[in-house]
Amino acid sequence: MKADVILGLQWGDEGKGKIVDLLAPSYDIIARFQGGPNAGHTIEIGGRKHILHLIPSGIFHPGIQNLIGNGVIIDPVIFRQETEGLKETGIHPAETLLISDRAHLILPTHRLLDACYEQSKAEKKIGSTLKGIGPAYTDKTARIGLRTGDLTDRDFRTRYELLKKHHLQLAAAAGISSNDILIDGLSLDAYEKAWFESLEVLLAFKMVDNALFLNRSLERGMKVLAEGAQGTLLDVDFGSYPYVTSSSTTAGGVSTGLGIPPSRIGEVYGVFKAYCTRVGNGPFPTELNDETGQLLRDLGHEYGSTTGRPRRCGWLDLPALRYAIMINGVSRLIMMKADVLNHLPEIGVCTQYRIDDRLSDFPEARESASVFEAACIALPGWQSEPDPALPFDSQPDAFKSYVSFIEKAVDRKISVLSLGAERNQTLMRDRE
Numbered sequence: 001m002k003a004d005v006i007l008g009l010q011w012g013d014e015g016k017g018k019i020v021d022l023l024a025p026s027y028d029i030i031a032r033f034q035g036g037p038n039a040g041h042t043i044e045i046g047g048r049k050h051i052l053h054l055i056p057s058g059i060f061h062p063g064i065q066n067l068i069g070n071g072v073i074i075d076p077v078i079f080r081q082e083t084e085g086l087k088e089t090g091i092h093p094a095e096t097l098l099i100s101d102r103a104h105l106i107l108p109t110h111r112l113l114d115a116c117y118e119q120s121k122a123e124k125k126i127g128s129t130l131k132g133i134g135p136a137y138t139d140k141t142a143r144i145g146l147r148t149g150d151l152t153d154r155d156f157r158t159r160y161e162l163l164k165k166h167h168l169q170l171a172a173a174a175g176i177s178s179n180d181i182l183i184d185g186l187s188l189d190a191y192e193k194a195w196f197e198s199l200e201v202l203l204a205f206k207m208v209d210n211a212l213f214l215n216r217s218l219e220r221g222m223k224v225l226a227e228g229a230q231g232t233l234l235d236v237d238f239g240s241y242p243y244v245t246s247s248s249t250t251a252g253g254v255s256t257g258l259g260i261p262p263s264r265i266g267e268v269y270g271v272f273k274a275y276c277t278r279v280g281n282g283p284f285p286t287e288l289n290d291e292t293g294q295l296l297r298d299l300g301h302e303y304g305s306t307t308g309r310p311r312r313c314g315w316l317d318l319p320a321l322r323y324a325i326m327i328n329g330v331s332r333l334i335m336m337k338a339d340v341l342n343h344l345p346e347i348g349v350c351t352q353y354r355i356d357d358r359l360s361d362f363p364e365a366r367e368s369a370s371v372f373e374a375a376c377i378a379l380p381g382w383q384s385e386p387d388p389a390l391p392f393d394s395q396p397d398a399f400k401s402y403v404s405f406i407e408k409a410v411d412r413k414i415s416v417l418s419l420g421a422e423r424n425q426t427l428m429r430d431r432e
């Protein structure tokens with residue numbers, strides 16, 4: 001068996017959570033491969049909204065095994081909050097969730113450092129979610145991090161204190177004392193207390209060597225779905241660096257984040273919105289800083305699932321989409337939130353970038369260009385409501401034209417069209 005993958009093709013928040021939840025019943029195991037509590041994956045079931053940060057989006061299906069992979073970084077406090085929230089809705093994650101014994105831990109002082117580094121960047125801030133992502137992945141690659149498997153070691157507390165001391169020295173060197181910054185409204189000491197108390201909850205979960213577990217499961221014919229967080233344009237290598245997150249959000253991250261070899265990756269489902277959003281700073285060629293941008297934000301409820309920040313909104317960016325499809329080897333495309341565009345008379349689409357006096361089909365280095373613009377065209381809106389219960393052929397003509405225009409531009413079929421946040425607001429073209 002091969003493992004399939006679902007990942008984001010833009011700047012995150014494409015709607016990955018909805019799609020993982022929807023496709024989960026066809027799989028035995030859902031495994032998150034990277035990122036941490038910077039993610040916010042929303043699943044709406046029967047009018048009730050659930051937001052997951054660390055726990056895979058298969059958790060609402062009884063009988064499906066969920067796994068947090070070695071590529072994920074875990075803040076025990078947020079993990080505890082999430083498991084408690086799920087219990088209130090009748091879901092008991094301990095029954096179906098496994099955790100890698102190699103996932104790195106986000107320490108309270110990683111969060112302190114995150115805030116510290118952002119402060120020192122002045123107008124060049126990344127717009128981090130301040131969940132400690134950058135500093136925790138830094139320690140992972142610097143080979144000084146602490147992992148879930150270390151929690152039961154006798155010298156864990158000593159190693160924790162050493163790392164904390166190192167972090168406080170770094171903060172002090174940046175001119176910041178631990179008293180200057182609150183973590184989710186708490187002092188460092190209070191957050192640390194909650195952190196240690198939360199370890200008990202984390203330790204109640206079964207820890208596994210996920211590479212062994214997943215490869216054996218695949219050999220036994222079990223179906224695995226890898227769930228990505230963030231999006232391709234936030235990838236630490238292939239995103240709009242330095243305005244990126246600190247993990248590999250692309251298909252390569254599945255191998256390093258779960259221990260599944262590239263030869264064992266099957267379908268790669270690429271999820272994108274029918275327009276673009278970005279939360280945080282960094283380049284966004286099709287951004288609309290006008291009333292149309294505000295309209296997209298209002299109609300699409302474009303406010304961050306993790307931080308509540310308003311998301312920047314703009315038209316669909318085809319050069320960036322082409323690039324994301326290439327980097328990930330996307331085999332199937334999933335277009336989300338087309339319903340947000342239902343009543344617009346015209347819809348803009350960026351077909352190329354204008355770089356000085358030439359046009360380009362792909363993103364490329366732009367630092368030296370004096371002109372860098374998104375070259376957009378306007379397509380007619382469908383000004384009606386496509387019905388997900390009907391086959392694609394019966395949908396409004398302008399809607400079908402919008403879909404085929406994108407398919408032609410990126411040379412891939414769009415297999416799934418999402419027309420609302422609920423499970424049943426989805427048109428599965430493969431099942432027609």
Ligand code: GDP
Pocket residue numbers: 008012013014015016017018039040041042043044300305336337338339340418419420421
């Ligand atoms: P993720 O991080 O990729 O899982 O996406 P988020 O959950 O951060 O953001 C997607 C938002 O859009 C959530 O509020 C979803 O409930 C919502 N959503 C998902 N699919 C659709 C859709 O097709 N139409 C509309 N209107 N909302 C959707």
Ligand code: IMO
Pocket residue numbers: 008011012013014035038039040041126127128129130131133134228229230231234243244245246279280281305
């Ligand atoms: P999901 O999985 C959207 C953005 C932040 C910031 C940058 C770096 O819900 O799609 P970090 O906290 O990682 O240091 O932030 O990345 N970012 C996201 N944007 N969706 C996400 O996750 C994101 N996770 C991080 O806003 O610009």
Ligand code: MG
Pocket residue numbers: 012013014039040041042305
């Ligand atoms: Mg999100």
